[in-house]
Amino acid sequence: MRCLNMARIILLSGVCLSGTATFADTASPKTAAANALMLQQLDFSDRRDFEDATRGFIATFDPAIITDS
Amino acid sequence: MRHAASLLRSIPRSLRIPDGAPVWNQDQYGFLEGKAPATVNPSLWRQGQLNAINGLFEVTDGIYQIRGFDLSNMTLVRGDTGWIVIDPLVSEETARAGLELANRELGALPVVAVIYSHSHADHFGGVRGIVDPDRFAAGQVEIIAPSGFMEYAVAENVMAGNVMTRRAAYQFGNVLEKGPKGQVGSGLGQTTSTGTVTLIPPTDIVSETGTEMVVDGVPIIFQMANGSEAPSEFIFYFPEQKALCLSEVATHVMHNVYTLRGAKMRDALGWSKYINETIQLFGDDVKVAFAGHHWPTWGQERVVDLLDGQRDIYRFIHDQTLRLANQGYGPRDIANMIELPEALAQNFATRGYYGSLKHNAEAVYNYYLGWFDGNPANLDRLPPAESGARYVEFIGGPDVLLAKAQASFDKGDYRWVAEVVNHLLLADPENEAARELQAKALTQLGYQAESGPWRNFYLSGAQELRDGVMPTPAPRIGADVMTAMTPEMIFDFLALHLNPAKAGDQTLTFNFEFTDVDEQYAVSLENDVLNNTEGLVAEDADASFQLTLPAFGALLLQRATVPQLVKNGTLTFDGNLQALGQLMSMMDTFDPWFPITTQVK
Numbered sequence: 001m002r003c004l005n006m007a008r009i010i011l012l013s014g015v016c017l018s019g020t021a022t023f024a025d026t027a028s029p030k031t032a033a034a035n036a037l038m039l040q041q042l043d044f045s046d047r048r049d050f051e052d053a054t055r056g057f058i059a060t061f062d063p064a065i066i067t068d069s
Numbered sequence: 070m071r072h073a074a075s076l077l078r079s080i081p082r083s084l085r086i087p088d089g090a091p092v093w094n095q096d097q098y099g100f101l102e103g104k105a106p107a108t109v110n111p112s113l114w115r116q117g118q119l120n121a122i123n124g125l126f127e128v129t130d131g132i133y134q135i136r137g138f139d140l141s142n143m144t145l146v147r148g149d150t151g152w153i154v155i156d157p158l159v160s161e162e163t164a165r166a167g168l169e170l171a172n173r174e175l176g177a178l179p180v181v182a183v184i185y186s187h188s189h190a191d192h193f194g195g196v197r198g199i200v201d202p203d204r205f206a207a208g209q210v211e212i213i214a215p216s217g218f219m220e221y222a223v224a225e226n227v228m229a230g231n232v233m234t235r236r237a238a239y240q241f242g243n244v245l246e247k248g249p250k251g252q253v254g255s256g257l258g259q260t261t262s263t264g265t266v267t268l269i270p271p272t273d274i275v276s277e278t279g280t281e282m283v284v285d286g287v288p289i290i291f292q293m294a295n296g297s298e299a300p301s302e303f304i305f306y307f308p309e310q311k312a313l314c315l316s317e318v319a320t321h322v323m324h325n326v327y328t329l330r331g332a333k334m335r336d337a338l339g340w341s342k343y344i345n346e347t348i349q350l351f352g353d354d355v356k357v358a359f360a361g362h363h364w365p366t367w368g369q370e371r372v373v374d375l376l377d378g379q380r381d382i383y384r385f386i387h388d389q390t391l392r393l394a395n396q397g398y399g400p401r402d403i404a405n406m407i408e409l410p411e412a413l414a415q416n417f418a419t420r421g422y423y424g425s426l427k428h429n430a431e432a433v434y435n436y437y438l439g440w441f442d443g444n445p446a447n448l449d450r451l452p453p454a455e456s457g458a459r460y461v462e463f464i465g466g467p468d469v470l471l472a473k474a475q476a477s478f479d480k481g482d483y484r485w486v487a488e489v490v491n492h493l494l495l496a497d498p499e500n501e502a503a504r505e506l507q508a509k510a511l512t513q514l515g516y517q518a519e520s521g522p523w524r525n526f527y528l529s530g531a532q533e534l535r536d537g538v539m540p541t542p543a544p545r546i547g548a549d550v551m552t553a554m555t556p557e558m559i560f561d562f563l564a565l566h567l568n569p570a571k572a573g574d575q576t577l578t579f580n581f582e583f584t585d586v587d588e589q590y591a592v593s594l595e596n597d598v599l600n601n602t603e604g605l606v607a608e609d610a611d612a613s614f615q616l617t618l619p620a621f622g623a624l625l626l627q628r629a630t631v632p633q634l635v636k637n638g639t640l641t642f643d644g645n646l647q648a649l650g651q652l653m654s655m656m657d658t659f660d661p662w663f664p665i666t667t668q669v670k
Contacts, residue, residue: 035517058127
């Protein structure tokens, strides 16, 4: 009864592991311009989120890799 | 300017973990340093830098967070005798590692309570990594969840699970390499861990706003938010610390009114109203707010600012979509017309890093009005592959289409290229020139996308066109989740595998008596439909089974045969056993690795 292969049912997001290919495509002039424009549209000098995201730091793993052993 | 990667290097290192297969690797995001390259939208790049920051953090007195160890956050609250853990990540390996880090840095305490903020797996899947089974068996671990939790934790992912698996792999970019030309994150978090998903049913259910509990000496006040970001969800407040857990109702993104992996539409207006209620209930007396994703926000004024933005983004999308729909615009018009007011557009926390304004607007239309835009020209459309072939013919053949599309590509008109070349690909999936041109267009769209899932979908599609469908291993869904399915859920799930061409006009009837839970089901095949009726014993059944739920699960998962189960005493039957085999032979199988960018054969 392969039809009930429930191990394939995802929970929220499922599916794992990294992939393979690296794209050779560079950004086209149009893409580069669109992304450059985004830099003008938002206030990237506002660093409050970075301050909040690092506030109260105690410790982390080095390397930041978790294994199943 | 301190970027994520340089920050990581500058902080003290405290723990090393044993060697083995990696289930989580934050170091692969080390490239997210400095200015965004031209191949990444700088706004998404910034969000990736923030989400890549990882470790154990103090939120306020007695409240700590593990962030950047999974897609989601795990929060630890110090009680009188142990930890109260909120949302134990996706898998038991990452949750265990997070708890170990906290115990090592803060002093070891037993876990005495767990709170599941909502029914999505990235908020419960690691529970067995942090709950001691002996303590749990002895009744020393309380597990608190919002009403409807167990039903939705399982049900939301079962019925359309196979296609969701396929699409989720695109949403999170699982097949992509991490890097400036690949996956840079998912907006909500970087990506999901790949360990074992577990589930322990809650011992305490909260179903009313205003419910107050004292958990291991810590007072908590709950606000229900069922039907906001999840069908079963609550927000809660710690009056002693004046700390507010926003769960996933309010985070640092414009979330999904509709999630691209596929799900039912969410109620944007209801969502907004919950956040408005949160401001009324807790906004005057809050010092810090934290959530199941992203970083906390400190200070009453800034918390209320965050909540104002979150409330208004969902309401804005809701109201403006319906304003335009009521004026006669269709969903695709609205997606292209709707624009955020400056204040919401300038607010990083309401930008579309996970959701997007366009697809959320279409979602609101769909929530109220469904898939049909009212135009009868769209009522009975040809299958895409058929109309694709005719478009190609009308244009003058594949070569003309490709020449025109190449000219559009050269002008940077990538959305149009994607639309028009799609017709050719649907008609002729083997056309290599079409595959490559489409891959190039999708890649540029991916490079420009601000939404993590949009980028991941575009680049995954491009990769599929170039390299074919690449299966990625499925997550290790533990036995917990499967055994949490009720017989009704299992029978309903079985029923949607039935292929009418195989069933023909056959009729079959079965009785199932689940001896361990004392439930009786009649299951009958008629009209190519498999009905199940609880509490009914069918007369003249082809076969009747008396069995336990675990035996039933083992049977369906092909881990045991009927004779084996009879032998170990978990199944007895009378009638014609072959009738069950007959039924199962009418079932289709599902394989998630079907093509998305070309026609399924």
